[in-house]
Amino acid sequence: MEESKKPFCIVIHGGAGTILKSLMTEQKEKEYKSGLKAALDAGYQILEKGGSSLDAVEAAVSALEDFPLFNAGKGAVFTNKGTHEMDASIMDGSNLEAGAVSGISHVKNPVQFARVIKEKSGHVFLSGQDAENYAQTMGLKLEDDSYFYEAGRYKQWQDVKDSDSYQLDHSDKQETGEKKFGTVGAVALDMNGNISAATSTGGMTNKKYGRVGDTPMIGAGTYANNKTCAVSCTGHGEYFIRAVVAYDVSCLMEYKGLNLNDACEEVVNKKLVELGGEGGLVALDAKGNICMSFNSEGMYRGFKHSENGEQIEIYR
Amino acid sequence: MEESKKPFCIVIHGGAGTILKSLMTEQKEKEYKSGLKAALDAGYQILEKGGSSLDAVEAAVSALEDFPLFNAGKGAVFTNKGTHEMDASIMDGSNLEAGAVSGISHVKNPVQFARVIKEKSGHVFLSGQDAENYAQTMGLKLEDDSYFYEAGRYKQWQDVKDSDSYQLDHSDKQETGEKKFGTVGAVALDMNGNISAATSTGGMTNKKYGRVGDTPMIGAGTYANNKTCAVSCTGHGEYFIRAVVAYDVSCLMEYKGLNLNDACEEVVNKKLVELGGEGGLVALDAKGNICMSFNSEGMYRGFKHSENGEQIEIYR
Numbered sequence: 085m086e087e088s089k090k091p092f093c094i095v096i097h098g099g100a101g102t103i104l105k106s107l108m109t110e111q112k113e114k115e116y117k118s119g120l121k122a123a124l125d126a127g128y129q130i131l132e133k134g135g136s137s138l139d140a141v142e143a144a145v146s147a148l149e150d151f152p153l154f155n156a157g158k159g160a161v162f163t164n165k166g167t168h169e170m171d172a173s174i175m176d177g178s179n180l181e182a183g184a185v186s187g188i189s190h191v192k193n194p195v196q197f198a199r200v201i202k203e204k205s206g207h208v209f210l211s212g213q214d215a216e217n218y219a220q221t222m223g224l225k226l227e228d229d230s231y232f233y234e235a236g237r238y239k240q241w242q243d244v245k246d247s248d249s250y251q252l253d254h255s256d257k258q259e260t261g262e263k264k265f266g267t268v269g270a271v272a273l274d275m276n277g278n279i280s281a282a283t284s285t286g287g288m289t290n291k292k293y294g295r296v297g298d299t300p301m302i303g304a305g306t307y308a309n310n311k312t313c314a315v316s317c318t319g320h321g322e323y324f325i326r327a328v329v330a331y332d333v334s335c336l337m338e339y340k341g342l343n344l345n346d347a348c349e350e351v352v353n354k355k356l357v358e359l360g361g362e363g364g365l366v367a368l369d370a371k372g373n374i375c376m377s378f379n380s381e382g383m384y385r386g387f388k389h390s391e392n393g394e395q396i397e398i399y400r
Numbered sequence: 401m402e403e404s405k406k407p408f409c410i411v412i413h414g415g416a417g418t419i420l421k422s423l424m425t426e427q428k429e430k431e432y433k434s435g436l437k438a439a440l441d442a443g444y445q446i447l448e449k450g451g452s453s454l455d456a457v458e459a460a461v462s463a464l465e466d467f468p469l470f471n472a473g474k475g476a477v478f479t480n481k482g483t484h485e486m487d488a489s490i491m492d493g494s495n496l497e498a499g500a501v502s503g504i505s506h507v508k509n510p511v512q513f514a515r516v517i518k519e520k521s522g523h524v525f526l527s528g529q530d531a532e533n534y535a536q537t538m539g540l541k542l543e544d545d546s547y548f549y550e551a552g553r554y555k556q557w558q559d560v561k562d563s564d565s566y567q568l569d570h571s572d573k574q575e576t577g578e579k580k581f582g583t584v585g586a587v588a589l590d591m592n593g594n595i596s597a598a599t600s601t602g603g604m605t606n607k608k609y610g611r612v613g614d615t616p617m618i619g620a621g622t623y624a625n626n627k628t629c630a631v632s633c634t635g636h637g638e639y640f641i642r643a644v645v646a647y648d649v650s651c652l653m654e655y656k657g658l659n660l661n662d663a664c665e666e667v668v669n670k671k672l673v674e675l676g677g678e679g680g681l682v683a684l685d686a687k688g689n690i691c692m693s694f695n696s697e698g699m700y701r702g703f704k705h706s707e708n709g710e711q712i713e714i715y716r
Contacts, residue, residue, distance in 0.1 A: 212610040296527050
């Protein structure tokens with residue numbers, strides 16, 4: 085049957101940065117990998133049963149949000165005020181519909197709220213306390229501050245909270261040069277040939293001023309279009325915004341005829357490097373090609389593909 | 401002298417929409433045109449003296465913000481809570497540096513704050529009350545709610561405030577079908593061949609949930625790159641976000657080799673129309689070509705060009 089031969093797959097990331105093997109314990113590595121594995125499985129199970137790529141990326145990112153070692157949902161980093169401010173977005177490549185949210189503090193799964201925004205609000209992008217009130221109205225699961233607490237994150241914040249510095253990473257090894265961009269994300273292709281992307285983050289440790297990164301910005305941190313690709317980014321958000329990274333990959337494919345891999349490499353390992361922007365992305369196209377590009381030391385990442393098996397990696 | 405022959409120019413808009421001559425009084429038309437003229441002059445004077453395109457777009461957009469008939473700064477529309485929530489962004493095409501802000505209520509000139517964010521904050525995008533606190537720290541001029549009050553806008557809000565409806569326009573003629581997207585913006589080219597873009601808005605009348613449109617989103621509402629073009633958009637922001645409008649124009653030029661006019665027309669009168677997105681944009685390139693594209697009935701717009709004179713228009 086022709087139908088049964090259509091590839092489907094999911095690709096995820098749990099953040100990029102200076103992730104050095106020498107600084108990782110075997111136990112910690114195992115934990116990270118188990119978090120990635122759980123997210124891959126959550127998304128893949130949906131695809132396998134004929135579910136949509138949109139459901140798959142939502143499930144995978146929700147799993148990453150629920151996993152405390154990644155900087156999104158439970159385990160989000162602390163702002164300068166000791167609060168959590170989370171951002172997320174999701175995009176459906178079959179119709180270019182999108183939802184995004186920034187600066188919410190108590191929604192358990194920001195990516196699920198981004199999807200509700202996409203489908204129910206009549207808008208694309210909501211922000212702040214008013215957005216959170218809307219989440220409550222829409223029946224999203226809210227949690228107290230304590231739910232998001234993670235001891236490592238708290239220590240990280242305590243280390244810098246009286247300073248003017250902020251951390252773009254979710255590392256407590258700043259002094260050793262370890263630097264991680266703790267965004268999570270997923271892209272998926274379903275049996276119907278539809279692709280989707282989703283991204284979620286807790287932002288930067290000790291961040292001030294209501295800073296917003298690339299994660300909730302459609303075109304920068306997240307983009308999906310069946311014609312070209314689905315992309316989810318992680319990295320130094322300011323550079324990803326200025327370079328409109330996710331949509332740039334799409335345009336290089338659509339207008340310049342590059343294949344997925346060349347487009348991702350051009351953006352991540354040439355344009356972003358020239359601009360000074362550290363990070364990476366995961367991407368795929370509707371034919372089932374996948375790409376995991378990064379210009380940093382490492383990126384928590386993995387894929388599960390109906391034809392090419394499964395892989396989970398951390399280092400270069 | 402070769403130098404003296406280099407063209408310089410500024411192009412501005414004061415919003416697009418269903419602006420019908422039959423609904424406009426002669427007096428009102430004169431007022432709108434005087435507001436556009438003042439903004440063009442403010443920007444052009446800077447260019448003429450050899451100033452930067454960045455200073456020129458900041459000055460022009462500040463003038464539009466100060467002019468109460470446009471929905472930005474003074475005269476911003478009312479939210480569902482009877483407050484003002486303003487967004488703005490600015491981008492320098494010579495180095496791709498950018499600043500953006502959303503959801504601020506008391507900064508007199510949001511575009512000036514966007515520039516401060518670009519140059520002083522270490523970030524690109526700030527949002528909400530924390531951003532406003534930062535504005536105060538940085539010495540930006542703040543105003544009471546009463547400063548932003550404009551009688552026409554208040555009436556407009558009163559008409560819909562007890563309903564669930566919101567208006568994407570700043571019109572009090574909803575019943576007659578008049579619909580205006582009251583964003584303001586400017587793009588400029590200076591004698592040194594550098595181009596910049598800036599955009600500012602008061603959002604939608606009666607808006608809820610902390611909705612954010614395309615105006616503060618680099619790549620969607622605003623983009624500038626010396627290599628391609630500077631673009632400032634106005635319209636139904638949700639569609640402009642999904643279509644990543646401003647950066648799309650740039651990519652069509654850079655990757656597909658389209659000229660400025662063809663790129664703008666492709667995006668505004670083809671891609672946006674197919675998606676259902678109403679609005680328009682102003683754009684220019686580093687050679688001094690300009691474009692004012694819209695798919696709505698009208699757009700408040702004008703340009704002043706060192707070689708091609710001055711023009712101010714409202715209708716198609």
